[in-house]
Every structure is written in C-alpha cells, then in structure tokens.
C-alpha cells in the first residue's frame with residue numbers, strides 16, 4: 017500500500033510535532049501546518065532525512081479561512097490526495113474566570129480552538145470523502161469536566177460537540193472521526209514545566225493507534241490522562 021497522507025495542524029510544537037515524528041517513523045507522508053514557518057521547515061527536513069518520508073511545511077493561521085483553503089490546496093497539489101487530518105492547533109489562556117479574564121483573549125481562544133478546527137473540517141472534508149479518510153480532533157479532558165471559571169474548557173466542550181456532530185454528518189461516507197481528549201501534557205502550551213503530566217509522545221502514540229486501525233474500526237473517543245501519583 018502507498019504511504020497515507022496525514023495533515024496535522026499545530027505541528028510546530030508539542031502534541032502535533034510528536035505525532036508528526038511518530039507518524040513519519042511509521043511510514044506516513046506528513047503535511048505540517050502552523051504559523052511558525054521556520055520551525056515547520058526544519059522539522060520537515062529532519063523527518064525527510066531521518067525516515068525517508070515526504071514531509072512538507074505549510075504556513076497556516078487556523079483562524080483564517082483563506083489560509084486554511086490554501087493549506088489543503090497545497091497538500092493536494094503536493095500529494096494528490098489526503099487520507100487523514102489531525103485538527104490539533106489550539107491555545108490556552110490566562111484563566112482568570114468569567115469575572116476577571118480579558119475578553120479580547122477569549123475572542124482569540126474561540127477563533128483558534130473552535131473556529132480553527134471547524135474551518136479545517138470545512139476545507140478538508142471534500143478530499144476526505146474521496147479518500148474515505150480519517151478526521152482526528154484534539155479536545156481536552158477540560159471539555160468533559162467541570163472546571164471552575166474555565167473558558168478554555170468551554171471551547172473544548174465545543175470541540176467535543178463538533179466531533180460528535182461531524183460523525184453523524186459523515187455517517188455512511190466511510191470517513192472515521194476520532195476525538196482525542198488529553199489530560200495534562202507537558203508541552204510549550206504552558207509557560208513552565210508541568211509535574212505529574214503526560215509527554216507529547218504519549219498522546220502521539222494514542223493518535224497513531226487510532227490512525228493505524230483498519231478501515232472497519234473507528235476509534236471514537238480517547239481520553240488519555242496521567243496515572244495519579246502513588247501515595248507513599
């Protein structure tokens with residue numbers, strides 16, 4: 017079988033980058049999308065040299081519809097098809113609750129975490145219908161738990177709903193939809209290192225597990241959390 021083509025948003029860092037590394041190691045061709053073109057170019061070169069896979073860098077701001085359309089066009093121009101999309105780009109915020117947060121920051125978070133993946137779906141679904149492909153979306157455990165004052169959690173609840181509603185929309189098309197809901201992961205998402213946290217590679221293994229299932233198997237939801245520390 018020819019190598020599947022995987023597009024990853026938020027591939028310049030953290031979970032997206034780790035997923036690109038593991039997928040390339042396992043023979044996927046990867047399209048790496050984010051705003052940091054320099055980081056993506058370096059990663060694409062590294063993956064190509066190390067794994068002999070085809071890896072391309074795609075500059076994209078997920079908030080922007082034109083940018084997302086250009087991203088998918090670049091992938092189709094380069095590879096001729098698209099087999100899987102990992103809509104993973106996202107950001108956190110300086111959570112000061114509903115009484116204290118900066119409304120402008122809320123706008124940025126909604127545009128990135130909610131509009132961003134929605135535009136990724138809108139731009140890529142036609143190609144995925146042709147390939148009977150796979151959509152994976154990064155939510156968060158914060159989207160399924162009650163966290164006091166968490167606007168971020170509200171955006172990830174929207175992502176969960178998006179995944180569930182998309183699955184019903186594409187039912188019968190052969191497209192599979194996987195919602196990935198990580199717990200705490202030690203990535204540049206945070207300003208300082210996190211303890212008792214997962215590594216980005218832990219989520220990458222879960223994503224690639226879902227990707228590697230046969231076409232007859234759809235992994236629906238993967239909530240992946242760090243094991244609680246042992247009480248001594």
Ligand SMILES: NC(=O)c1ccc[n+]([C@@H]2O[C@H](COP(=O)([O-])OP(=O)(O)OC[C@H]3O[C@@H](n4cnc5c(N)ncnc54)[C@H](OP(=O)(O)O)[C@@H]3O)[C@@H](O)[C@H]2O)c1
Nearest residue numbers: 026028029030031050051052077078105106156201203205
């Ligand atoms: N870390 C955690 O504990 C955790 C837990 C649950 C869920 N998540 C989710 O996991 C996903 C990845 O986060 P991470 O932990 O890997 O964080 P990260 O290391 O900060 O990575 C975030 C990625 O998103 C990209 N991005 C942000 N805004 C963008 C935009 N407007 N357009 C295009 N790309 C954009 C960033 O690239 P550029 O800056 O280069 O554009 C970067 O590649 C996010 O959706 C996050 O909400 C994280």
